[in-house]
Amino acid sequence: MELMIAAAVIMVKVILITVILFIVPVPLTWLERKIAGHIQQRMGPMRVGWHGLLQPVADGLKLLTKEDNIPDQSDRVLFKIAPFVALVPPFMVFVAVPFGDDVSIFGYETPLYLSDMNVGLLYILAVAGLEIYGVIFGGWASNSKYALLGSLRTCAQLISYEIPMGFAVIGVVMLSQSMNLSDIVDAQEPLWFIVYQPLGFFVFFIAGLAEAQRIPFDLAEAEGDLGAGYHTEYSGMRFSFFMISEYLVMLTISVLCVLLFFGGWHGVLIPLPAPIWFALKVGFFIYLFMWFRFTFPRYRYDQLMSIGWKVLVPLSILNILITGIFVY
Amino acid sequence: MEQAFFLLFASIAVASACGVVLLKNPVHSAVSLMACFIQIAALYILLHSPFLAAVQLFVYVGAIMVLFIFVIMMLEIRQATLERFLPGSKYIALVFSVVLGSAMLWLLFSSPLLSQIPPPTPSASQGSVSELGQALFTQYLLPFEVVSIVLLVALVGAIFMTHKGDG
Known part of the structure; x- marks a missing residue:
C-alpha cells in the first residue's frame, strides 16, 4: 500500500510538471509580444480576447492546421525527429529541480521535487547540453544553406558558452559544499549567494542568455542574414515544438539563476508560500530576458566568440580563484 | 526489476552499437553512437554511480559527440553513402574479423579472472x-x-x- 501511494504521488507529480511545462510557453508568447509592443510604444496584440489574451490560442490553432512541409532531398527521418529531440532535454531538466520545502497534502508528507539526486546540478548542466542535438539535426536534415549555417553557428555558440556557464557554477558549489540543489538553496537561507558571487552570477547570466539564444546573442536565427536559422524549413507543429523548447530553455535558465544565486524559494519580508516566491522570482528573470531582447542590438559573430572565450572564461576562472581564497 | 532495466538498457546499447557500424549514412551512425552512450549512462545509474552517469552525459554525449557530428556535417554525405565502405574484397575483411574475434574470445575464456569475479561490495555512500x-x-x-x-x-x-x- 505504501509503495502504491508513493508510486501514485510520483505519477501525479510527473503529470503535473509535464502539463505545466507544456502550458507555460503559451502565456509567455503573449507576454513577449505585449512587452515588445509596450517597449516600442505600440499596443501589441489586441484583437483576440481582452488585450489579446487569446492570441496564443489563435496562433496555436494556426500552427496546428498548417501543412507539415518536408523539403525535398532532406533527411526525412532526422528531419521528423529533430523537434522532439529538441523538446526532450528541457523536460528532463525539471526532473531534478526542487520547487520548495516538503509539503503535506491530505496528511501525506511529500517533497516538491521528482528526484533529489546528489549530483543534481551536474545532471542539469549535462542534460541542458543535450539541447544542441535538436539544433544540429534540424539544421542538417533540412538540406538548406540557411538552416545549416544557422545550426553551425548555434552549435559553436552553445559549446563555447557551456564552459563559462559550468565554471561560474563552481563558485556556488564551493560555497554550499554540495551539488544537491536543495542543499544549495538551504545554504542560502541566511544570505543569497548573489551577495558572495556577483561575478559568478554575471558570467552565468550572460552565458545563460547565449545558451537560450536570446538577443543579444541570437546569432543562430539572425533574421537579417540567415532567414530564421536552423528551423528555417520547418512549419506547422514541428516548428511550434522548436518554439516551445526555446521558451523552456529560457525558463530553465531563469530557474537556475533563482536556485543558484537568488535563494530559491526563500522569500524576503513578505511571507508567501514557497512555490509562489519561487514563481515570482522566475517570472522576474523571464521578464528580464524579454526586456533585454527589445533593448539591445545583436552582436557580430566574431564578437560573440571573443566575448565567450576571451572575457567570460577568464572571468569565471578568476571567480573560482577569489571564491577559493575567501572560503579557506 | 533492476535486472529488467539492465536487460533493456544493455540490449538497446548493443543494438545501437551495431547501428554505428552497419548504417551507411555517417550522420545516422553518429546518432546511434549517441544513443549507445546514453544507454551506458543509464547503466552507470543502475550501478549506483550517478556522478559517473552525469559525467558520461556531459563529456561524451554533450561534447565529444557534438564535435563528431560537427565534423561529419561538413563532409559530402551523399557521396559517402554511395561509396563502398571497404575497397577490395569482403572476404579478406571477414577472415581478419573472425581471427581477431576468436583470439579475443579465447583470451577472455582462458583468463583465470573470469571465474573469480569478486562479489560486489555495496558502498554506503553511493559515490558522493x-x-x-x-x-x-x-x-x-x-x-x-x-x-x-x-x-x-x-x-x-x-x-x-x-x-x-x-x-
Whole structure:
C-alpha cells in the first residue's frame, strides 16, 4: 500500500510538471509580444480576447492546421525527429529541480521535487547540453544553406558558452559544499549567494542568455542574414515544438539563476508560500530576458566568440580563484 | 526489476552499437553512437554511480559527440553513402574479423579472472562527489596531475596546429 501511494504521488507529480511545462510557453508568447509592443510604444496584440489574451490560442490553432512541409532531398527521418529531440532535454531538466520545502497534502508528507539526486546540478548542466542535438539535426536534415549555417553557428555558440556557464557554477558549489540543489538553496537561507558571487552570477547570466539564444546573442536565427536559422524549413507543429523548447530553455535558465544565486524559494519580508516566491522570482528573470531582447542590438559573430572565450572564461576562472581564497 | 532495466538498457546499447557500424549514412551512425552512450549512462545509474552517469552525459554525449557530428556535417554525405565502405574484397575483411574475434574470445575464456569475479561490495555512500574529490587529491594526486598536464599539452598542440599556416 505504501509503495502504491508513493508510486501514485510520483505519477501525479510527473503529470503535473509535464502539463505545466507544456502550458507555460503559451502565456509567455503573449507576454513577449505585449512587452515588445509596450517597449516600442505600440499596443501589441489586441484583437483576440481582452488585450489579446487569446492570441496564443489563435496562433496555436494556426500552427496546428498548417501543412507539415518536408523539403525535398532532406533527411526525412532526422528531419521528423529533430523537434522532439529538441523538446526532450528541457523536460528532463525539471526532473531534478526542487520547487520548495516538503509539503503535506491530505496528511501525506511529500517533497516538491521528482528526484533529489546528489549530483543534481551536474545532471542539469549535462542534460541542458543535450539541447544542441535538436539544433544540429534540424539544421542538417533540412538540406538548406540557411538552416545549416544557422545550426553551425548555434552549435559553436552553445559549446563555447557551456564552459563559462559550468565554471561560474563552481563558485556556488564551493560555497554550499554540495551539488544537491536543495542543499544549495538551504545554504542560502541566511544570505543569497548573489551577495558572495556577483561575478559568478554575471558570467552565468550572460552565458545563460547565449545558451537560450536570446538577443543579444541570437546569432543562430539572425533574421537579417540567415532567414530564421536552423528551423528555417520547418512549419506547422514541428516548428511550434522548436518554439516551445526555446521558451523552456529560457525558463530553465531563469530557474537556475533563482536556485543558484537568488535563494530559491526563500522569500524576503513578505511571507508567501514557497512555490509562489519561487514563481515570482522566475517570472522576474523571464521578464528580464524579454526586456533585454527589445533593448539591445545583436552582436557580430566574431564578437560573440571573443566575448565567450576571451572575457567570460577568464572571468569565471578568476571567480573560482577569489571564491577559493575567501572560503579557506 | 533492476535486472529488467539492465536487460533493456544493455540490449538497446548493443543494438545501437551495431547501428554505428552497419548504417551507411555517417550522420545516422553518429546518432546511434549517441544513443549507445546514453544507454551506458543509464547503466552507470543502475550501478549506483550517478556522478559517473552525469559525467558520461556531459563529456561524451554533450561534447565529444557534438564535435563528431560537427565534423561529419561538413563532409559530402551523399557521396559517402554511395561509396563502398571497404575497397577490395569482403572476404579478406571477414577472415581478419573472425581471427581477431576468436583470439579475443579465447583470451577472455582462458583468463583465470573470469571465474573469480569478486562479489560486489555495496558502498554506503553511493559515490558522493566530495569522496571522489578527496580520493583524487590525496590518494591519486600524481596520476591526476599527470592527466591534467597531458590534457594541457593536447590543448596547446591543437591551438598550435590550427595556427600552422600564418607562423
